[in-house]
Amino acid sequence: MWFPRHQALRLAYRVRLHRYEPREEWLIHVDAQTGRLLSSRENLGRVTGSGRVFDPNPVIALGDHHVLLRGERPTRFVPEEAYRTVSLTDLAGTGYLEGKRVTTRPTKGRVRRSDNRFLFLSHERGFEEVMAYFHIDRALRYLEALGFRGRRAILREPVAVNVNGTPKDNSWYSPGLKRITFGTGGVDDAEDAETILHELGHAIQDAICPGFGQSAQAAAIGEGFGDYFAASFFAHKKTPEYRTSIMTWDGITWDEIYDPPCVRRIDEAYTFESFDHGKWAEEHENGLIWSATLWEIHRALGRRIADRIIFESQFQLDAFTTFSRGARAIMDADQNLYGGKHHSRLRRLFAWRGIGPLR
Ligand SMILES: [Zn+2]
Numbered sequence: 001m002w003f004p005r006h007q008a009l010r011l012a013y014r015v016r017l018h019r020y021e022p023r024e025e026w027l028i029h030v031d032a033q034t035g036r037l038l039s040s041r042e043n044l045g046r047v048t049g050s051g052r053v054f055d056p057n058p059v060i061a062l063g064d065h066h067v068l069l070r071g072e073r074p075t076r077f078v079p080e081e082a083y084r085t086v087s088l089t090d091l092a093g094t095g096y097l098e099g100k101r102v103t104t105r106p107t108k109g110r111v112r113r114s115d116n117r118f119l120f121l122s123h124e125r126g127f128e129e130v131m132a133y134f135h136i137d138r139a140l141r142y143l144e145a146l147g148f149r150g151r152r153a154i155l156r157e158p159v160a161v162n163v164n165g166t167p168k169d170n171s172w173y174s175p176g177l178k179r180i181t182f183g184t185g186g187v188d189d190a191e192d193a194e195t196i197l198h199e200l201g202h203a204i205q206d207a208i209c210p211g212f213g214q215s216a217q218a219a220a221i222g223e224g225f226g227d228y229f230a231a232s233f234f235a236h237k238k239t240p241e242y243r244t245s246i247m248t249w250d251g252i253t254w255d256e257i258y259d260p261p262c263v264r265r266i267d268e269a270y271t272f273e274s275f276d277h278g279k280w281a282e283e284h285e286n287g288l289i290w291s292a293t294l295w296e297i298h299r300a301l302g303r304r305i306a307d308r309i310i311f312e313s314q315f316q317l318d319a320f321t322t323f324s325r326g327a328r329a330i331m332d333a334d335q336n337l338y339g340g341k342h343h344s345r346l347r348r349l350f351a352w353r354g355i356g357p358l359r
Contacts, residue, residue, distance in 0.1 A: 013032055048087050049117060051086055054249070057249035059252065088118065088137070095114045104160075106179055111129060191249060199226065213283075218317075224291035227288075231244065231246050231266045244265050247264065266294075290326070300345050305338070324358070
């Protein structure tokens with residue numbers, strides 16, 4: 001074939017290359033005389049579809065959890081105002097919810113829509129798949145915009161998600177399978193985008209530092225980091241009453257623990273002194289110290305600066321890390337990104353939480 005180049009035509013070969021994991025299709029032109037590469041582009045349809053989601057969840061969308069309770073149980077039929085119709089970007093165009101950054105491939109009974117319109121209600125099959133696709137794709141695009149792209153990209157494969165992997169009220173990220181599994185006990189976990197971002201936090205840490213969370217302190221940092229990521233990402237959508245509560249839909253019946261009901265908060269006044277070093281210590285509980293510290297950094301420096309520093313600091317951590325090493329990594333990240341501009345404020349925050357020494 002003839003390939004136009006510099007106002008001339010070159011005799012060229014056109015080659016199609018297929019890759020299956022991740023799914024890619026390349027269209028390549030090679031100069032027939034010199035063998036030089038004339039052009040290459042990823043040809044798999046980067047399709048934009050549409051979907052109906054909660055953003056992040058019905059409690060935040062309506063600004064009130066009471067209207068979503070029927071007695072002591074969450075309502076099955078969420079009011080229409082709690083939904084948003086959104087664009088689903090970078091779909092592969094296969095009709096499934098899979099694309100550049102996310103795939104729901106491990107999910108049983110996946111939905112397929114050849115027109116890429118995924119408009120479901122929360123009690124219908126497919127809704128949780130749309131939630132996982134939209135929220136993970138958007139959160140990863142945000143990280144790309146913060147500078148974690150190209151050679152600094154955090155995830156190089158689409159995040160694989162099983163949205164209905166267990167009937168229990170539990171979700172987890174498996175470092176072995178590189179997969180997030182959401183449970184359907186109580187409120188379906190994937191109906192709350194803050195639960196989705198918490199689990200994505202584990203996938204991100206594992207991508208940066210394989211096997212992260214091997215010590216009690218590292219495990220607590222893992223939980224606190226996911227809680228912070230969810231809180232930071234959605235803070236601007238919340239009224240002050242709900243701003244420091246996370247997973248308020250997932251945890252809507254947990255009213256004996258928190259008011260407003262939620263799975264956890266990120267504004268506890270705990271210091272490192274209350275860290276439970278015991279054999280049966282609970283990493284989510286210990287993680288409250290870390291998430292509250294990160295939240296104060298967010299409040300002091302603003303969302304973008306705090307997020308950049310906190311995500312950057314992850315690259316310095318090892319799988320067995322400690323709170324004081326985590327704090328030093330945050331100081332170093334501030335040094336690298338902002339010339340140490342925020343050191344004195346960070347130092348005060350860590351000192352108040354009893355986290356250190358910093359040097
Ligand atoms: Zn977790």
